[in-house]
Amino acid sequence: MENVNFLYDLLGKNVISVLLIVSLPLMFVLVYALIAILAELKVSAWIQERLGPMRTGPWGILQPIAEVVKLIQKEDITPDRSSKLLYNLAPFIIFTGAYAAFAVIPFSEYFVPAGINLGLFYIFAVGSISAIGIVMGGWASNNKYSLMGAMRSVAQLISYEIPAAMAVLSIVVLASTMNMQEINKIQSGWFWNWFIFGGPGTLAKLWVIPFTLGLGLIYFISSLAETNRVPFDIPEGESELVAGFHTEYSGMKFAMFFFAEYANMFVVAAVLTTIFLGGWNSPFGDFMQGPFWGVFWFVSKAFTVVLVQIWIRWTLPRFRVDQLMYIGWKVLLPLSFICFMAVSLYVMLK
Amino acid sequence: MIQYIKNIWAGLSSTFIGMRITWKHLFVKKVTIQYPDERFKLPEKARNRLYLEMSRCNGCNSCAIACPVNCITVETIRVSPDDPHQEVHYNGKDRKLWVSRYDIDFAKCCYCGLCTAVCPSEAIQHTTEYEYSVYNRESLLYKFQTLTPEQVKEKERLLAEFRAIEKVCHPEGDAKPAEKKVVDKKTE
Ligand code: SF4
Ligand code: SF4
Numbered sequence: 301m302e303n304v305n306f307l308y309d310l311l312g313k314n315v316i317s318v319l320l321i322v323s324l325p326l327m328f329v330l331v332y333a334l335i336a337i338l339a340e341l342k343v344s345a346w347i348q349e350r351l352g353p354m355r356t357g358p359w360g361i362l363q364p365i366a367e368v369v370k371l372i373q374k375e376d377i378t379p380d381r382s383s384k385l386l387y388n389l390a391p392f393i394i395f396t397g398a399y400a401a402f403a404v405i406p407f408s409e410y411f412v413p414a415g416i417n418l419g420l421f422y423i424f425a426v427g428s429i430s431a432i433g434i435v436m437g438g439w440a441s442n443n444k445y446s447l448m449g450a451m452r453s454v455a456q457l458i459s460y461e462i463p464a465a466m467a468v469l470s471i472v473v474l475a476s477t478m479n480m481q482e483i484n485k486i487q488s489g490w491f492w493n494w495f496i497f498g499g500p501g502t503l504a505k506l507w508v509i510p511f512t513l514g515l516g517l518i519y520f521i522s523s524l525a526e527t528n529r530v531p532f533d534i535p536e537g538e539s540e541l542v543a544g545f546h547t548e549y550s551g552m553k554f555a556m557f558f559f560a561e562y563a564n565m566f567v568v569a570a571v572l573t574t575i576f577l578g579g580w581n582s583p584f585g586d587f588m589q590g591p592f593w594g595v596f597w598f599v600s601k602a603f604t605v606v607l608v609q610i611w612i613r614w615t616l617p618r619f620r621v622d623q624l625m626y627i628g629w630k631v632l633l634p635l636s637f638i639c640f641m642a643v644s645l646y647v648m649l650k
Numbered sequence: 651m652i653q654y655i656k657n658i659w660a661g662l663s664s665t666f667i668g669m670r671i672t673w674k675h676l677f678v679k680k681v682t683i684q685y686p687d688e689r690f691k692l693p694e695k696a697r698n699r700l701y702l703e704m705s706r707c708n709g710c711n712s713c714a715i716a717c718p719v720n721c722i723t724v725e726t727i728r729v730s731p732d733d734p735h736q737e738v739h740y741n742g743k744d745r746k747l748w749v750s751r752y753d754i755d756f757a758k759c760c761y762c763g764l765c766t767a768v769c770p771s772e773a774i775q776h777t778t779e780y781e782y783s784v785y786n787r788e789s790l791l792y793k794f795q796t797l798t799p800e801q802v803k804e805k806e807r808l809l810a811e812f813r814a815i816e817k818v819c820h821p822e823g824d825a826k827p828a829e830k831k832v833v834d835k836k837t838e
Pocket of ligand 1: 700716717718719720721722754758759760761762763764765766
């Protein structure tokens with residue numbers, strides 16, 4: 301089925317519309333990253349009973365802009381013994397990897413940059429680009445902390461990719477499509493049609509709900525690990541590795557890592573929203589349902605997920621490496637297999 | 651197997667407990683004081699910058715002796731009876747010693763308050779002023795003497811003259827110690 305894209309309808313399929321479609325998510329990411337940085341600062345402050353930034357603009361809302369300006373102004377240091385090409389390339393590769401995933405994210409019924417049929421598969425494929433960038437950055441820095449951070453990061457990414465993939469595959473089984481737009485359309489209607497509540501179906505779906513809830517949780521936990529966020533931030537655990545793979549980076553290149561992290565957070569939140577939380581669908585049937593409201597619902601759902609990520613960051617301490625591997629291989633993986641079986645059984649019986 | 655499930659449950663439930671706690675903390679009243687805009691109320695006996703009320707100070711030097719870090723320097727000149735300029739203390743008594751120099755080096759001061767405790771006339775007191783950061787240490791040397799250098803010279807001359815006359819009048823019986831300059835040795 302052909303995906304609808306309002307810009308193609310509006311401008312026809314030409315260079316301008318293509319460029320617009322490519323750059324729209326970028327603008328979104330930039331604005332979103334600023335808001336997410338502010339949210340991070342404020343939420344952390346409030347949880348610790350502080351006020352957070354208060355002096356840049358009213359209530360400190362201009363603080364992220366000040367931080368970005370500061371980062372851009374800073375001297376860009378390249379270590380003498382680093383491998384220059386790889387070192388300079390790494391931040392851009394990581395950001396590219398994070399941004400490439402936006403191509404298939406359905407923001408609304410009428411807007412998905414590239415509605416390919418293998419959307420979910422594509423997300424997992426480009427997700428690995430970041431891992432390459434991290435290894436490049438860590439290796440090229442010629443610094444033991446960077447290298448160790450990079451190795452830990454890749455070990456973690458590989459370990460948690462599998463439970464995340466199992467969770468996503470279960471939903472693919474349930475929806476019988478990998479096209480993210482299609483998955484969204486299946487979940488329309490009330491919120492009990494969302495895949496986290498077993499997807500649309502009769503009361504017979506009741507027994508599968510615990511499994512889909514578990515899958516949602518598994519995907520959320522693995523996505524935390526994939527974005528290197530607390531409690532899975534051992535690749536950049538500052539108390540042991542200075543700053544992990546980006547120890548040597550400064551200035552604009554550090555800003556790229558920063559943006560990539562926030563962009564990645566949004567990507568996993570968007571995937572979670574799309575496959576579990578109904579994407580751009582309104583939770584209340586036809587109430588506020590439509591292409592424009594779709595953007596609103598999608599962004600607010602995804603941003604809520606991002607906020608939960610931030611909330612968790614300021615709640616939990618960091619895992620040890622062995623605990624991390626234990627959770628990845630011995631807890632999440634078997635549980636995701638069990639849930640996968642259960643969901644497959646449900647689909648067979650349906 | 652039971653232990654495994656228990657562990658998972660413990661991990662999940664403790665996460666939720668932790669999240670509930672942080673959620674509550676999101677909404678409690680914040681402890682931050684927006685410093686330049688709002689201020690911390692000083693305790694009643696807060697010890698901050700010192701102030702010397704020269705009209706009360708009789709130049710006894712107790713404060714300089716009491717100070718554990720030697721940041722007070724007091725120099726005095728006896729008042730010559732011929733001096734047309736005479737002063738009365740807050741308690742109505744005549745001034746016996748001119749305080750020609752009274753320095754407090756706040757770069758050294760540790761705000762222990764011993765000087766205020768020993769002062770017999772409560773001339774030296776703590777104020778509530780605590781924001782006086784400066785860019786160089788010299789600016790922290792506060793001079794509290796009220797006499798100008800010219801006046802000090804004048805007083806010294808008057809005293810010397812008076813001494814000379816006294817020597818002439820009572821050549822034998824001057825048992826009193828001569829002009830006594832009180833300087834804290836350790837300071838300079
Ligand atoms: S407060 Fe203490 S340190 Fe400061 S001048 Fe007085 S005696 Fe000296
Ligand atoms: S103790 Fe008091 S009266 Fe004596 S010199 Fe110090 S400030 Fe003056």
